[in-house]
Amino acid sequence: MAKKVALLQGNQACAAxxxxxxxxxxxxxxxxxxxxxxxxxxxxxxxxxGSFIQMEDEIAAMAAVIGGSLTxxxxxxxxxxxxxxxxxxxxxxxxxxxxxxxIINVMRGGPSTGMPTxxxxxxxxxxxxxxxxxHAAIALVPSTVxxxxxxxxxxxxxxxxxxxxxxxxxxxIVGHMRERIEFPExxxxxxxxxxxxxxxxxxxxxxxxxxxQVPPLAxxxxxxxxxxxxxxxxxxxxxxxxxEYVDAEERRQIxxxxxxxxxxxxxxxxxxxxxxxxIWAYGSTARSARYAVNxxxxxxxxxxxxxxxTIWPFPEKRTFELAKQCKAIVVAEMNLGxxxxxxxxxxxxxxxxxxxxxxxxxxxxxGQIAAKVKEVL
Amino acid sequence: MSYDYEKSIRxxxxxxxxxxxxxxxxxxxxxxRAMDTCGLDRTNTAIVSGIGCASRLPGYLDAxxxxxxxGRAAAFATGVKMAKPSMNVIVCGGDGDGTAIGxxxxxxxxxxxxxxxxxxxxxxxxxxxxxxxxxxTPTGAKAxxxxxxxxxxxxxxxxxxxxxxxxxxxxxxxxHPREIDKLITMGIKHKGMAIIEVLDDCPTTYGRxxxxxxxxxxMKHLKANAVPAVAAAKMTAEQLQGKFLTGVLFQEERPEYxxxxxxxxxxxxxx
Ligand SMILES: Cc1ncc(C[n+]2csc(CCOP(=O)(O)OP(=O)(O)O)c2C)c(N)n1
Ligand code: SF4
Numbered sequence: 001m002a003k004k005v006a007l008l009q010g011n012q013a014c015a016a017x018x019x020x021x022x023x024x025x026x027x028x029x030x031x032x033x034x035x036x037x038x039x040x041x042x043x044x045x046x047x048x049x050g051s052f053i054q055m056e057d058e059i060a061a062m063a064a065v066i067g068g069s070l071t072x073x074x075x076x077x078x079x080x081x082x083x084x085x086x087x088x089x090x091x092x093x094x095x096x097x098x099x100x101x102x103i104i105n106v107m108r109g110g111p112s113t114g115m116p117t118x119x120x121x122x123x124x125x126x127x128x129x130x131x132x133x134x135h136a137a138i139a140l141v142p143s144t145v146x147x148x149x150x151x152x153x154x155x156x157x158x159x160x161x162x163x164x165x166x167x168x169x170x171x172x173i174v175g176h177m178r179e180r181i182e183f184p185e186x187x188x189x190x191x192x193x194x195x196x197x198x199x200x201x202x203x204x205x206x207x208x209x210x211x212x213q214v215p216p217l218a219x220x221x222x223x224x225x226x227x228x229x230x231x232x233x234x235x236x237x238x239x240x241x242x243x244e245y246v247d248a249e250e251r252r253q254i255x256x257x258x259x260x261x262x263x264x265x266x267x268x269x270x271x272x273x274x275x276x277x278x279i280w281a282y283g284s285t286a287r288s289a290r291y292a293v294n295x296x297x298x299x300x301x302x303x304x305x306x307x308x309x310t311i312w313p314f315p316e317k318r319t320f321e322l323a324k325q326c327k328a329i330v331v332a333e334m335n336l337g338x339x340x341x342x343x344x345x346x347x348x349x350x351x352x353x354x355x356x357x358x359x360x361x362x363x364x365x366x367g368q369i370a371a372k373v374k375e376v377l
Numbered sequence: 378m379s380y381d382y383e384k385s386i387r388x389x390x391x392x393x394x395x396x397x398x399x400x401x402x403x404x405x406x407x408x409x410r411a412m413d414t415c416g417l418d419r420t421n422t423a424i425v426s427g428i429g430c431a432s433r434l435p436g437y438l439d440a441x442x443x444x445x446x447x448g449r450a451a452a453f454a455t456g457v458k459m460a461k462p463s464m465n466v467i468v469c470g471g472d473g474d475g476t477a478i479g480x481x482x483x484x485x486x487x488x489x490x491x492x493x494x495x496x497x498x499x500x501x502x503x504x505x506x507x508x509x510x511x512x513x514t515p516t517g518a519k520a521x522x523x524x525x526x527x528x529x530x531x532x533x534x535x536x537x538x539x540x541x542x543x544x545x546x547x548x549x550x551x552x553h554p555r556e557i558d559k560l561i562t563m564g565i566k567h568k569g570m571a572i573i574e575v576l577d578d579c580p581t582t583y584g585r586x587x588x589x590x591x592x593x594x595x596m597k598h599l600k601a602n603a604v605p606a607v608a609a610a611k612m613t614a615e616q617l618q619g620k621f622l623t624g625v626l627f628q629e630e631r632p633e634y635x636x637x638x639x640x641x642x643x644x645x646x647x648x
Binding site: 024025027043046047049051053055056057059060061063064065066067068069070071072073075089090093201220221222223224225226227228229230231238239 | 387390419420421423425428435436439440441442443444445446449452453454455456457458459460461463464481482485638641642644645646
């Protein structure tokens with residue numbers, strides 16, 4: 001049977017991916033360039049018996065999403081940089097309380113209101129560090145409309161599997177671009193639901209590390225009574241200041257991502273086998289980069305592309321190997337130098353690392369990237 | 378005969394963190410009695426709070442309890458109720474939590490008329506952080522950040538709730554423990570947003586600075602100045618100076634939010 005195809009906008013594909021993944025609750029606050037995600041889900045969620053609510057601000061939206069998820073509903077919010085800034089405190093809450101949820105950030109330019117209708121990739125560090133305290137983060141960066149669909153599904157899977165917030169970041173260009181998309185059949189993509197408790201209500205402890213690095217989360221209203229707090233807590237979920245609990249819990253929450261990096265990190269490579277220069281790019285910039293690789297190869301330049309789909313946890317292993325293999329890595333991104341800091345850290349001086357950035361609201365074009373590659377050759 | 382609170386309290390969670398004489402414990406007992414009167418199934422009841430001394434309340438109760446971030450209780454609770462409308466949702470917290478940092482969530486939860494019962498413990502101060510003034514600290518009063526007297530005007534929480542659209546609004550005080558559970562019971566039974574404002578006391582950070590010699594003094598003050606709303610109707614503005622009205626202050630029937638959303642689902646599914 002022929003697959004169902006459609007010409008879809010990135011933001012619509014995101015909503016479709018959420019429905020495919022089994023999302024049942026959305027709470028949000030309108031902001032360009034993410035609004036279509038909310039509009040689409042306001043239409044689709046009630047059809048599948050889910051619910052949609054437009055909250056009074058992004059903080060409220062994040063709060064509602066955490067509350068909704070605690071009842072067992074797969075929950076999602078969508079916003080842009082300013083909205084993520086407002087959500088930061090509660091993103092940390094979802095981390096420490098270990099509540100699965102998906103946060104879509106359709107990136108625009110600038111700090112503050114910046115350039116609402118222009119693209120940007122300047123929230124990639126915020127996705128990791130944008131909440132106080134030590135914590136782990138998972139962030140995905142699709143670069144096509146089809147990938148927005150599949151990565152949104154993957155975001156729900158990772159959120160449910162690792163019991164934590166997962167961010168999907170794409171720039172305004174991919175968010176608003178219309179492309180052909182093939183809808184996966186039901187069952188074609190893996191859909192993961194959070195692990196159910198293995199013990200009855202009387203013995204259940206929501207943070208019991210003896211049940212695994214990611215202890216099962218019961219749902220409110222399913223017969224389990226338990227306590228959820230943003231305070232440091234012991235296995236039973238109740239606040240504690242005892243050093244041994246606090247330390248062990250914080251480390252477990254970070255290690256559950258660190259130890260499973262191979263499962264979470266995803267990337268794609270193009271002509272990197274013999275590359276002397278590797279372009280390191282993601283999102284819409286990776287599309288320009290691929291074009292640049294093709295043009296440069298015609299001129300005989302040994303250049304390839306490394307395109308992460310996961311930026312947090314950072315694809316350290318492969319980036320390090322590439323750094324050892326090539327002369328230079330060109331990090332192209334629509335900001336003034338963010339992921340390049342990680343690439344530099346991981347390359348450990350094994351190759352030259354340079355940055356090609358842009359923040360004028362225009363996409364980085366292939367010529368700009370190619371010129372930078374020639375500079376470092 | 379003494380009331381059996383034990384079965385509602387989580388084993389091993391007492392003693393509580395509250396200071397001797399703090400009014401929050403009186404409110405907790407009232408809430409327990411009200412939940413018993415309504416026969417709430419605790420496995421299907423979410424008790425949601427923010428941050429503050431008052432917001433520590435849910436941790437002691439045997440139910441689905443959610444201690445959130447400062448000011449955000451109503452928004453978390455909205456998510457719980459929207460995603461699972463069959464749950465009973467109770468929110469509790471302090472005056473600072475609910476009307477300063479959480480003021481926006483408070484008014485919008487009232488406006489939506491979403492079915493929950495929000496118990497605001499108004500002790501006129503930020504207790505947990507040591508007694509800084511809140512939007513409810515009386516003008517002229519002393520707080521740790523108003524050493525020369527509080528220049529700020531005061532929020533009337535109940536009026537705020539009525540203005541914002543809550544469909545059941547009532548007020549009482551910690552000096553009227555029987556009325557606490559009576560009003561919370563009415564709030565729980567009411568279909569829509571119920572705000573129960575309980576004026577209570579913080580002897581540690583408010584009483585001490587404001588010339589209340591003891592907790593008894595503070596209770597006497599609450600008792601002396603509480604005027605049942607029905608009685609107030611016959612009093613002059615002069616007589617009502619410095620008094621606060623108690624009892625049911627407002628009640629109306631208006632479509633409840635999750636019921637409205639159930640209609641949205643029906644329309645979306647073409648029913
Ligand atoms: C974002 C944030 N800001 C400030 C605080 C500090 N804080 C904790 S409790 C509190 C005030 C609590 O006062 P209230 O809600 O009136 O409750 P009470 O302690 O008096 O019962 C403040 C300001 C915080 N925890 N989080
Ligand atoms: S500081 Fe005040 S509000 Fe907090 S527990 Fe003590 S008396 Fe109660």
